[in-house]
Amino acid sequence: DGGITQSPKYLFRKEGQNVTLSCEQNLNHDAMYWYRQDPGQGLRLIYYSQIVNDFQKGDIAEGYSVSREKKESFPLTVTSAQKNPTAFYLCASSISASFEQYFGPGTRLTVT
Amino acid sequence: QKEVEQDPGPLSVPEGAIVSLNCTYSNSAFQYFMWYRQYSRKGPELLMYTYSSGNKEDGRFTAQVDKSSKYISLFIRDSQPSDSATYLCAMSPHSGNTGKLIFGQGTTLQVKP
Numbered sequence: 001d002g003g004i005t006q007s008p009k010y011l012f013r014k015e016g017q018n019v020t021l022s023c024e025q026n027l028n029h030d031a032m033y034w035y036r037q038d039p040g041q042g043l044r045l046i047y048y049s050q051i052v053n054d055f056q057k058g059d060i061a062e063g064y065s066v067s068r069e070k071k072e073s074f075p076l077t078v079t080s081a082q083k084n085p086t087a088f089y090l091c092a093s094s095i096s097a098s099f100e101q102y103f104g105p106g107t108r109l110t111v112t
Numbered sequence: 113q114k115e116v117e118q119d120p121g122p123l124s125v126p127e128g129a130i131v132s133l134n135c136t137y138s139n140s141a142f143q144y145f146m147w148y149r150q151y152s153r154k155g156p157e158l159l160m161y162t163y164s165s166g167n168k169e170d171g172r173f174t175a176q177v178d179k180s181s182k183y184i185s186l187f188i189r190d191s192q193p194s195d196s197a198t199y200l201c202a203m204s205p206h207s208g209n210t211g212k213l214i215f216g217q218g219t220t221l222q223v224k225p
Contacts, residue, residue: 105153
């Protein structure tokens with residue numbers, strides 16, 4: 001079964017701690033994306049990667065970091081520098097840099 | 113002002129109604145227009161897309177783009193309770209497509225049996 005997996009589904013952290021969200025895809029897609037979704041805000045792009053070992057900042061990259069060491073994996077680290085990290089995080093992938101993006105089920109992060 | 117505006121709703125309709133969902137945008141460079149559907153606590157899924165102006169039909173769904181008015185619509189005919197979801201419009205410019213999409217806020221639709 002091809003798809004995108006994100007783990008965990010729910011994540012709780014204390015303020016000041018870094019946390020890494022997992023995203024894996026077995027669709028053989030070149031491009032991967034991280035979005036953040038807040039109520040009433042739609043989806044906002046954090047980082048995206050078109051090929052392995054390369055990635056670009058999106059519109060709200062401050063306080064986040066990513067790596068793309070393997071085609072299948074694109075983990076997102078939410079650092080303590082992110083002022084308001086509580087949100088629903090969505091990972092997506094596409095065959096190439098395309099609007100036809102396939103989304104994972106999301107991780108809901110709560111920081112207290 | 114946001115590049116893409118979408119009324120968040122919620123929109124509640126009876127089963128069988130025709131639903132109209134809309135987005136307006138300000139960037140005339142947008143050429144690709146998408147509608148994603150998102151069920152509660154799930155990731156969005158691509159429903160339909162259109163390039164430039166015109167209409168596109170897929171079963172009960174029709175996507176319409178009016179570039180002169182910078183206005184896009186999604187029509188759902190014979191709406192079903194299973195259509196209850198949040199509908200997100202998204203847009204992308206034509207040149208230098210990097211996969212960067214600009215999303216609207218999403219409209220929450222409830223179809224009552």
